[in-house]
Amino acid sequence: MGFNWLSEPRGDYYTRHFVPTPEAEGDRLILNLGPQHPSTHGVLRVVVEMDGEYILKAEPVLGYIHRMQEKMGEVKTWRQYLPNMGRVDYLHALAWNWAYVGAVEKLAGIEVPPRAEYIRVITCELNRISSHLLWWGAYLLDLGAFTPILYAFADRERIMDILQMVTGSRLTYCYYRFGGVSADLGESFIQATREFLKHFKTRIPMFHDLVTGNMILRGRCEQIGVLPLEMARRYGATGPVLRGSGLAYDTRRAEPYSVYPGLEFRVPVGVNGDAMDRYDVRLAEMSQSIAIIEQALEIMPDGPHLNPDVHERLKPPPGEVYYAVEGGRGKIGVHLISDGGPKPYRVKLRSPSFCNLQLFAELAQGTLLADAVSILGSLDLVIPEIDR
């Protein structure tokens, strides 16, 4: 059986219109990393122009998983749009839940009971640990170490079991409601969380022992993808990517929300801004999350978990609101415009991965292909969040 091809296909729009570096000489290779490629974790595509193993130019191509999340916001009621939030960043779904719910609460002036605030902190931080764990495993997979991801998943599995107890789902949570959360934390949840934290405290030193000190890993991460603070600012990078470059900017501290001001935790920062620093920052953040959850469990007051006064068919007054929370990848912002109707007039989602990805084109220039993969991994991108 044979196929007749009308003509040799010459690639799509991007490869046809890719402008090669003018000053480069000699044989160059234009290579597509993605949209289906093991190192892009999803459907990101990077068009790379290479001279041997060196990258002259890298151009990220987006849009393969664009679902029009923002437009969907305009055609659904305020409440109907909530489940969409878990699908924007499936790894840290609760932070997106929180950003949207928080924005609506701010707009409509809804009171949140104190117990609900603590429940949000506990679940969101647990989710942050699971998100960082997945990053840790996947990044090392990018670097060719196959085993750590299974260790990471063993712990992540326990977090998902714990979160499943209250949220009912394992990945794309829709747990927060306007004025609280959908279900109260039970005794079994608190017990399981305490047990998990006790166990996980012994795991982080083990991760360091097994992986962080490894000579090959250090060779692959140190001085790779050095991101100067000035450049990070220029691109609007946030989260561990920015903190790795030395600026202690954490939304939980910089623009305090919820009960975070009353909780004690530190914001880890890096020194050089290389991939290793971003790695260290994320691992340190997991320890800080443990501390936050422990404090929150201690001081969580009794009381209702949901404000009963929120109307089912919510109609916030006309106006504009912006609310930001700290997600696993950086600052998650939700900008809402209301015209007083049952649906938002406009929804704008600020996703940290989108800003962090922009860095990649500049960071990858002049590096080796293997380094580019390491840099891409160290940015911790979640593709559905980039495209939204």
Add this chain to the structure above:
Amino acid sequence: MTLTEIINHPLTRLVLGLVLILVFVGVNGLILVWMERKVVGFIQRRPGPYEVGPHGILQSLVDGVKLIAKQLVTPRGADRFLFWLGPMLSVTPVVICFLPIPFSPALTAMDVNLGLLLILAFSSVNVLALCAAGWGSNNKYALIGAARAVSQSVAYEIPLLLSVLCIAFQTGSLSLSAIAQGQSQGVLSWNLWVQPLAFVIFFISATAETNRAPFDLPEAESELTAGFHTEYSGMGFGLFFLAEYTYMIVVCSVATALFLGAHDGPFLPGPWWFVLKVYALILALMWFRWTFPRVRFDQLLNLCWKWLIPLGLVNLLATALVLKLVE
């Protein structure tokens, strides 16, 4: 001609040897794939294959059947000849490498007096196969993978030779049987104790030569999807896979024969000891693969040119000097 004469005739021995080696290679390939998956399983705290046969023993057999049953696809624009030459060229020479390996004094397919040279020469052909596969595939990943394979193999052949030469100097022979014979007086007579540095250099170079992690750059899947075998389906891929595992046995056998006293050992008969040692070394290779991240390409070449080759040269000169002084 009597029966013994026929059996002892070089030609009969060669044919018989090759047939037995093919059986050995096939069976060992299956065992090694299963073993690798079990080892990974235990390193990653999971049981590994468990469904087909007791403890999944038949898993690799079933996988083999699946590979054979798959359609062989030649990609559009590929060089048909080179594309299919690749997998065949990668398996055939490795089989010849087994001819001079001394499983025991009696169980040596052919006692070639240049056995070591034969193995080194034929194992280098593997590079040509990867090159043909990468070039013929009409695929950019495969091309880069092939380019990596060539520069890696060429670089690591040198320290490999240097470490092997030390033993050859010491024994005064290139015949593996003679070298094995020299170490048959108990554990203390093994070359490992005389040439520890050469053993380390040999083992590192061998890991790189077999394209095993952490030196598996030609097929680094996070960068090149599957490297040189990206476009192969079915048994085309299967042959590369078989060649890789067989090549692992070859280098571990050579390491055993050169450094670990070949078939020397108490209680058990010689061949068993030989196979045991080979498998112990293979276990170490698997352990490397599943615990280390992959090195970068320039780091790999730096390690070779800046560390292994100078060290190998110094070791070789020291060996020569000591030999001269002893005389």
